[in-house]
Amino acid sequence: MNDSAAVNGSDTTAPWEAAVALAAAGCSENNGSCLAYSADVPPLPFPVNPWDIMLCISGTVIACENAIVVAIIFYTPSLRTPMFVLIGSLATADLLAGAGLILNFVFQHVVSSETASLITVGFLVASFAASIGSLLAITVDRYFSLYNALTYFSDRTLRYVHAMLVVTWGASLGLGLLPVLGWNCLGEPLDCSIVRPLTRGNLTVLAASFFAIFALMLSLYCRICKIVCRHAHQIALQQHFFGATHYVATKRGVSTLAIVLGTFGASWLPFATYCLVGQREYPAVYTYATLLPATYNSMINPIIYAYRNTEIQRSLYVLLCSCFRPDRTYRSSVSKRVLADVRADSDPVIQ
Template identity: 25%
Template sequence: MCEANQTKVLQIYLLGFRGLNKFKPLFFIVFLLSYIVILGGNILIITVVSVVDHLKIPMFIFLKHLAATDILMTTTVLPMMLNIILVQEGTLSVFGCITQLYCFATFGSVQCLLIAVMSYDRYLAICKPLRYASLMNPHISFQLVIGSWFLSILLVSAELTLMCQLNFCGLNYIDHFLCDLGPLIELSTSNKLTSMILDFISSIFMVSLPFAFIVMTYIYIFITILKISSANGQKKAFSTCSSHLAIVCTSYGTLITVYLMPTDYSEVNINKYKSLLYIVVAPMMNPIIYSLRNPEIQRAVHKLLNNVKMSKTSI
C-alpha cells in the first residue's frame, strides 16, 4: 500500500530519447528503416523455410522459429519507440508496462534457448553424423521448440507474477523507451529483494546456462573439426556451423553487453542506448548473416524469386 503522502501510480511515462530536437526525424527514419529490414528479412526466412521442401530440416526449422521471435520481440518495442520519438514520451498503464515487459522477456528468453538448441543440432551434425537422423528427427525438433517456449513462459510468468504484487507510488516516469526490468524495479516502492533474487535465478536459466551449453558444444565441435585429416573436410565441417556461430556472437554479444555486464541502473542513458544493440541490431543482423553466409538459403531465395517471376510472366 502507498503511504498517506504518496499517490498510487496508475500510468507510467516513458521519457524515451529526450533532447533529440533537430535529430528527431533522423532517429525516426533510421529506426523505421531498421524495423522494416527486421520484418522483411525475418519474414523472408520464415517464408523460404516454410515453402522450400529441402529446407524443412531441424536446423532451418529452428531458424524459422528464431526469426519469429525476432519479429515478435522487436514488434513489442519498436512501434511504441517510434511513437515516443515523434511525441517525446510514451504513456502506459502499470499493467500495460508489465505486459510489455512480459512479452519482451518471454520472446528474448525463447530466443536464447533456441540458439542453444541450434548449437546442439550442430553438435550432433558434426560430432555424431551417423546418429544424427535418429537423435534429431522432426518429432524431437518439435519437442525442443515447444520446450523452449514452455520453459520461457513458465519462468517469466513466475517473475512477472511477483512484479504485479509490487507497489508503485509517487514517481511515475522511466527514462527509457521500454518498460525494462531494471528501471521498473527501481520505480517500485516495495521491497525489491525478492524480485531481484528471482530475476537473478531466471537470468541463470535463460542466459547463463544456455550460453555455457553453447560454449561446451562448440568446444566439442572444434575438437572434432581439428581431428579431420583434410583441410577441405575441416572447411566443409566448419561451414555447416559458421552461420550459427555468427548468430551466437551477435545475439549473446549484445545480450551480455546490455544485461550481464555490471552497470548501475542509475546510468540510464548508457543502459538505454546499449539496449538498442539487442533490440535493433541483433534482430536485423540474424537474417543478413544467414542470407549472406548460408548457400542453401541463398539458393532457396533465388528459387523462390524465380518462381514468383515465372508466375507473373505466365499471367
C-alpha cells in the first residue's frame, strides 16, 4: 500500500531516510498522496518504489497459485466435501488478495487516483480478512471432524460449513466497506494511520480482530493436539505396540499443527503488532517491512492446505493429463483409475 503510510517531513531526517520514506509513500504533487515533504530531498534514483514492485510480484504469485486451486476444486465433482469447500473459500480469498495487490500497483503508478486507492484498500482489507476468516473456519472444521468423527460426514456438517462461510465473507465485506463508506482519513490527514487512508481507529479494530482470531485458533489447535495425541495412544494400545508407532504418529500430528499455526503467526503477527504501536510519522519502510511478510501467508496457504492433499494432487495430475492428452477416451480412463485409487492417506489434521 504505497500511498498508505504517513511520512515524517521534518528537516532533521537524513536525506537517504527521507528519500526511502518518500518512495515508500509514493508521494506525488499531482495526487497529493504525501502529507509533507522537505524541499531539500534529492530526486529519487529510481522511478518506482521497489517495495511496490515486490508487493506486485508477491500478488502475482499468490494469484497464480490460488487460481490453480480454485480451478481444480471447481472442475472436480469429487471435491465437494466440507473440507474442500473451506479450502476453496481460502483459495478464493487469497486469489482476490493477490489480484488486489496487483491492482494497487496499477492504480498507484499507472492510474493514480484517491478514489481508486480508497477502493483498492477496501478490497484488500476484505480479501485478507476473508483469508484469515477462512483459516479460522478450517480450524473449527478440523476440530469438529476429530471431536465428532462419527457424525462428521453428514448433510448437517455441510450446512454448518456454509453458515460459517456466510458469516466469514459477510464480516469481511463489512470490514472492507468501512473505509469506502467514510471511515477514512482523506478529509483529516492528521487522523491517518500507518496505512493510509485507514484511520487509526479502523486499523486498531482490524488488528484487535486479528489477535482475537489468532487466540481462538491457538486454543483450538491446542485441543486438536490433545485429540491427536489421544487417538495415537489408543491406536498404539489396540495394536499392542506402544513405542515407535505412537511416537511417530504423535510427532507427525504435532509437527503439522506447529507448521500451520507457526506460519500463520510468523506472517501476520509483526504487521498486526505494528498496526497497534506504529504512528503515521514513522518511516513508511517499517510498514512495508511488516506488510510484505503478511502477504507471504497467502502464498504459503495453497502449499499447506491444498497441494499437500493427495486428492488435489491426483486431480491436478488428471488436469495436466487432459491438457497434454486431450483424447476423451484417455482422459476418461485416467480419471477412473485416479478416482478408484483415492484413499485417505494424507495428514488427518490437514484433511
